[in-house]
Amino acid sequence: MQDTRTRTRLGGFYYLLAWLLCWLFGTAPTQQLAVGLGGLAFFALLLAARLLHRPPEAGDEAELQRWLDRHWGVILLSSLGWGLAHAWVLLTPDLQPSSLIATLATVAFSTAMAFNFAMRRRRAALGILLLYLPGLTALALGNEGTRAELVTLACYLSYLILALNRSHREYEAMLALELQLLEQRQRLDTLSRTDVLTQLGNRYQFNNLFPAMCANAGRHGGQLSLLLMDIDFFKRINDQHGHSVGDDCLRAFGERMREFFRRDSDALLRLGGEEFGVLMPDTSLEQARQLAELFREDLANRGLQLGDRQLPLTASLGVGTFDPSLDGGAEAFFKRVDDALYRAKTLGRDRLELSRA
Structure with missing residues (x-):
């Protein structure tokens, strides 16, 4: 829970910034005013949800799990929102100049998902797919000039899935080591306070x-x-x-x-x-x-x-x-x-x- 909370603090801001750049660098931002402001409002709302959704100070495992589920709901909704935004940029002629910005942002967000949220491998994989699939679909529906970009992004997607699996294993190993060190410290603390012969306090x-x-x-x-x-x-x-x-x-x-x-x-x-x-x-x-x-x-x-x-x-x-x-x-x-x-x-x-x- 603590790791998820820490790693989601800045993400919402960059979704908002990426959409702002895509909108402003289009050929006619004023003609896309409703879409632009709507996107800003959507990502601003998700940013506020991330920042205001504070974990409980105390609670049982079920309560903490409910908090995690709700927070991951915000993360996945952000991923889906950006995936659709990327596809919208690729399919809208007025936003064509911003297609590179949108694609690079998708690569950046999906990379962050693979390395920062590996503690929940399946949810992170779902988040990556939500970021990627709308844009890949848009590229597949486009002209042949987008085929190279489509193939490159698809290859990078396969790398991200492999990287996610590796990051998940590393995270699990880190947790196991931390738990082992914690248990050893607790045992040493108990030994330091316990008489070895009688097992009473010393x-x-x-x-x-x-x-x-x-x-x-x-x-x-x-x-x-x-x-x-x-x-x-x-x-x-x-x-x-x-x-x-x-x-x-x-x-x-x-x-x-x-x-x-x-x-x-x-x-x-x-x-x-x-x-x-x-x-x-x-x-x-x-x-x-x-x-x-x-x-x-x-x-x-x-x-x-x-x-x-x-x-x-x-x-x-x-x-x-x-x-x-x-x-x-x-x-x-x-x-x-x-x-x-x-x-x-x-x-x-x-x-x-x-x-x-």
Whole structure:
């Protein structure tokens, strides 16, 4: 849609200009006044239709397709209009001096159609035929002096069809490459924001997301709760069972988080090592505390299932809710909750502490 819109902006003006030149360079423009002004009005109307027919700012695929169909209707009507204008020039004695202008314009318009509108091959081919066939018919009905011009234009028409096919393949290849690059960029962006081991958000995502969510909560008065968690004695797991079991433990911990914090708005994160976090927008301190306590109790009761091995596990948790009157910004809020987590660890671990003012 964007390509079609961009490539049709100037075309309508040159149809208008070509007809003006054909009319003015005829032998008696005043005698063809009605035809001349009628042609100018017709092509001016099509020019206005091109410029004023703006694409929708948003819409589903069906709506965009309807816009394309209507815009192509204007393009094809312009092609048909010029094809008939070319034939009229060739068949009208008063316009004979302008026949070269009309023929060259037909060649130019059809060439532009083949190379600029290859994204819709069949419609572009129809546009070329609408530009060409009326003039070729007029030449075929003329005297033998026009045979050379007829044959030359017919040969050039065959070249245009071949060029259109090639341009279409090149356009499709360009689109495929652009889509491939876009998908690669999206994958890289996802990888840059995702912890490889747990598939949770990573510290980079947290550093981008957390300040923005705090600023939004401060502006609009919404509630934003933050839960920070540390797996208790994780170094002991690595030392006793090996780092592969430690990695399995981190993955299973991330899965357990997904079981409890399942809202689409919640952001689940691995902040580094054995430290995890959950950002919970539109969540009060009491709601966040209840969810966090349920998570802590379930982890303490069930531990983690690592294949055939049941691994006992606990975690220390700190919970807080953003308060613009207490927190100058995201950094101060994070420190409050981090201090709560530190208290939970120093007071015996496997417990939850609320952040203090």
